[in-house]
Amino acid sequence: MNSSRRQFLTTSALASAAAVSTTPARSEETAKAGTLELKQGATILLQGDSITDAGRDKTIAEPNHTKALGNGYARMIAYHLLSKYPEKELKLYNRGISGNKVPDLDGRWEKDCLELKPDILSIMIGVNDYWHTVAFGSKYEGTVESYGTGFKALLDRTREALPDTRIVICEPFVVRAADGSTRPDWFPEFDQRREKAREAAQASGALYVEFQQMFDAAVAAGYPHKELAGDDIHPSPHGHALMASRWLGDTGLA
Amino acid sequence: MNSSRRQFLTTSALASAAAVSTTPARSEETAKAGTLELKQGATILLQGDSITDAGRDKTIAEPNHTKALGNGYARMIAYHLLSKYPEKELKLYNRGISGNKVPDLDGRWEKDCLELKPDILSIMIGVNDYWHTVAFGSKYEGTVESYGTGFKALLDRTREALPDTRIVICEPFVVRAADGSTRPDWFPEFDQRREKAREAAQASGALYVEFQQMFDAAVAAGYPHKELAGDDIHPSPHGHALMASRWLGDTGLA
Numbered sequence: 367m368n369s370s371r372r373q374f375l376t377t378s379a380l381a382s383a384a385a386v387s388t389t390p391a392r393s394e395e396t397a398k399a400g401t402l403e404l405k406q407g408a409t410i411l412l413q414g415d416s417i418t419d420a421g422r423d424k425t426i427a428e429p430n431h432t433k434a435l436g437n438g439y440a441r442m443i444a445y446h447l448l449s450k451y452p453e454k455e456l457k458l459y460n461r462g463i464s465g466n467k468v469p470d471l472d473g474r475w476e477k478d479c480l481e482l483k484p485d486i487l488s489i490m491i492g493v494n495d496y497w498h499t500v501a502f503g504s505k506y507e508g509t510v511e512s513y514g515t516g517f518k519a520l521l522d523r524t525r526e527a528l529p530d531t532r533i534v535i536c537e538p539f540v541v542r543a544a545d546g547s548t549r550p551d552w553f554p555e556f557d558q559r560r561e562k563a564r565e566a567a568q569a570s571g572a573l574y575v576e577f578q579q580m581f582d583a584a585v586a587a588g589y590p591h592k593e594l595a596g597d598d599i600h601p602s603p604h605g606h607a608l609m610a611s612r613w614l615g616d617t618g619l620a
Numbered sequence: 621m622n623s624s625r626r627q628f629l630t631t632s633a634l635a636s637a638a639a640v641s642t643t644p645a646r647s648e649e650t651a652k653a654g655t656l657e658l659k660q661g662a663t664i665l666l667q668g669d670s671i672t673d674a675g676r677d678k679t680i681a682e683p684n685h686t687k688a689l690g691n692g693y694a695r696m697i698a699y700h701l702l703s704k705y706p707e708k709e710l711k712l713y714n715r716g717i718s719g720n721k722v723p724d725l726d727g728r729w730e731k732d733c734l735e736l737k738p739d740i741l742s743i744m745i746g747v748n749d750y751w752h753t754v755a756f757g758s759k760y761e762g763t764v765e766s767y768g769t770g771f772k773a774l775l776d777r778t779r780e781a782l783p784d785t786r787i788v789i790c791e792p793f794v795v796r797a798a799d800g801s802t803r804p805d806w807f808p809e810f811d812q813r814r815e816k817a818r819e820a821a822q823a824s825g826a827l828y829v830e831f832q833q834m835f836d837a838a839v840a841a842g843y844p845h846k847e848l849a850g851d852d853i854h855p856s857p858h859g860h861a862l863m864a865s866r867w868l869g870d871t872g873l874a
Contacts, residue, residue: 430841430842431842432842432843432844432847437858441858442858442861442862442865445838445841445843445858445862446862446865446866446869448837448838448841448842449834449835449837449838449841449843449862449866450834450837450866450869452837452840452841580703580704581703583702583703583704583706584699584702584703586706587684587699587702587703587706588684588685588686589686589699589703590686593686603857603858603861604691604695604696604699604857606861607696607857607860607861607864607865608696608699608700608703610861610865611696611700611861611864611865611868611874612700612703612704614865614868614869614874615700615704615868615869615873615874619869620865620868620869620874
């Protein structure tokens with residue numbers, strides 16, 4: 367990846383017009399001007415695994431229902447937008463499912479994404495794509511390459527069906543101790559997978575929210591990592607709150 | 621209050637250059653351009669009552685410590701800023717104290733505000749100024765007028781000592797049921813007090829974050845009010861998360 371292009375996709379610049387511009391943003395001002403916009407009646411879909419799911423009630427299909435939005439960052443984002451922009455009459459959906467990997471999203475994409483025709487689509491996927499190769503019987507045989515290829519194919523399919531949809535890719539993360547002693551066996555492969563997510567975002571012109579950098583920086587600034595995610599993977603309410611405010615800031619929708 | 625001036629201070633426009641401009645913002649773009657900025661090494665102080673305090677460890681005086689920042693919106697704001705702008709080397713302090721009213725802030729303002737020389741000062745105060753007149757023995761005799769006068773005097777004192785400090789006033793709120801059946805005896809006096817907080821913000825050129833409107837809108841959009849604040853006053857983690865993202869969005873620091 368071109369280094370200036372990479373710079374363009376870092377968190378600070380990511381509020382830029384990545385999806386519509388072919389040249390890097392020149393300044394913070396340019397970046398701000400390119401953030402996502404909320405159309406009247408816009409549909410916003412949050413997709414992913416257990417971190418997005420967060421115990422949502424899957425029997426409720428309607429938008430904007432607190433129980434259907436789960437107990438995590440998705441609901442926090444949803445109610446920030448609903449309370450700040452009530453006149454927009456937004457429709458927020460959470461369709462995250464615990465345990466999902468890229469192939470699982472692909473298998474339910476028609477029903478759980480394309481048919482909803484989201485104006486803004488946020489996807490966080492990748493932790494299980496690695497985790498299930500080393501735990502839970504290690505029966506999943508996905509590789510770094512197949513994760514990247516599958517993720518890109520999913521985004522290509524989405525772009526083809528929904529060319530005007532703005533896409534936000536949320537970086538898969540592990541909430542680590544400052545000394546890096548958390549799940550050392552996950553690295554460097556987990557970092558290689560994060561890079562694949564970034565490349566998939568770049569290839570599809572999606573915004574990329576750098577959650578790994580965010581959690582690393584929070585821990586470096588003194589936040590005990592186990593208070594952000596007791597099992598290193600699933601955020602606490604405060605971890606979810608940080609995710610929501612970062613997502614809202616980076617997309618320009620805060 | 622002049623109506624165009626009032627419009628200027630509504631939430632959507634409040635990310636504007638209220639503190640430095642003498643004319644209302646003409647557009648959302650102008651408003652965005654006037655949001656707060658983070659100077660290198662800036663000190664940010666969050667002041668208030670129990671909602672700000674949120675169980676902070678008062679034995680820790682140093683900035684940026686998770687325990688010293690409490691368990692609420694103050695810590696969420698702090699770690700959003702610390703993790704998003706690590707290069708700024710910010711210093712975040714929470715000096716909220718449970719039960720405080722305006723006169724309590726005034727009594728400890730030299731030590732707990734002026735000496736810290738904050739570049740950004742956020743204040744949420746006013747719930748106890750009313751509550752203590754009707755509960756806890758009802759021994760407090762403050763009125764709507766004395767709340768407004770005292771709040772303005774506190775801000776005048778602050779402006780005199782710290783002319784360059786950007787001030788953010790957080791609206792006192794009650795998290796109410798959609799039908800308004802929550803604490804009906806608090807109204808209309810509580811609304812009159814909110815208006816005093818708004819007027820004090822206006823008079824000092826402070827930003828004003830409309831938390832009452834936010835919680836009302838969240839409840840109107842379907843969020844069960846008791847899940848945002850079980851006792852109507854003290855927010856849940858999700859209530860605090862909404863406060864943090866609104867504060868960050870309105871100040872332009874998200």
